[in-house]
Amino acid sequence: MKLLTLNFLTCAVKACKSSSASFPLHPKECELVSDTIAPNPKLIYNILPRVDWNALVVTASELGFPSLPPAAPTQEELEKDENMMSELHTLLLETSVSEGMLVCGNCGHEYRVKEGIANFLLPNHLV
């Protein structure tokens, strides 16, 4: 489960979807892995305006990454700064949670991540 994916997902419980406390989900006892994915600057430039940057800052800090700038870099800044571009590519697309839990800040439900796959199926009492 990539960090970019985490930026678009929330708790699957209906009552939580409208609550701001449910997003982002909080990683718990997570193991991270790094994959190698071909760089695609066009994807990164265009996806950044769609990323919830505040949520990404929270996720990155909860996973122990060095703190991110308070606002998303612009395409212009990224074109000038190859390092920043490659760090963002690594953080968003190459870094993923391989094992652990994702916890909803609203209802406390824990979603399991196993072999990189997050499972959002709900137990009967939460459906």
Add this chain to the structure above:
Amino acid sequence: MAAEQDHLAPEKYEEQHVHEVYEQIASHFSSTRYKPWPIVETFLQSLSPGSVGLDVGCGNGKYLTVNRDVFIIGSDRSSNLVKIAAEHEPHSAVVADTLALPHQTGRFDFAISIAVIHHLSTLERRREAIKAILECLKEGGKALIYVWALEQKTSRRGWDEGHEQDVIVPWVMKTGKKNPNEDGSTEKTFQRYYHLYRSGELEEDIVGVGSEVFESGYEKDNWWAICRRPLKP
């Protein structure tokens, strides 16, 4: 006809006749599903770079290979299929129920749901699924929905107008001589439930949840429609 359907709660019925079947036939099913349908391919290629979308009921992720300049978060009930789907970089796939998606409301540029909604066994649940998919879209976001058609008299199934719409369709899997069944046979048959859509029904379902259709048609035994946010309150 699916008589047993009357005796079970829809989610239990679907568990038996959809989810469990796909979980078991996952790799065999996946090996037969590699060629994207033209309408879906065209839709995905028309998206601007950086678009973020969801593929609800992504199966083995065959549509995750079409456009690498967009980012798709696929979902499927079958964890065996999701494992295959998750290998298509740069995209992503999670295990989730179509009626309880983890995708955030109002965040996505586009959605596809290809050959999925017809596995839900009541009108109410099919509409609920369409609504749930559309709610994930931003204002102006587009969804392409694709379902199996009742009108397909030239197909090997031969169904057509006036036939029963709720059907059980067998999936025959060769077990191979090394793993025969107890009686020595080498084929195993799984029964999948389908609701076959008649002409105009998909559009009715979309309008029924307050959305609007802005393109629809028929492609090789299937009905498809492109619809969008906003939903009327």
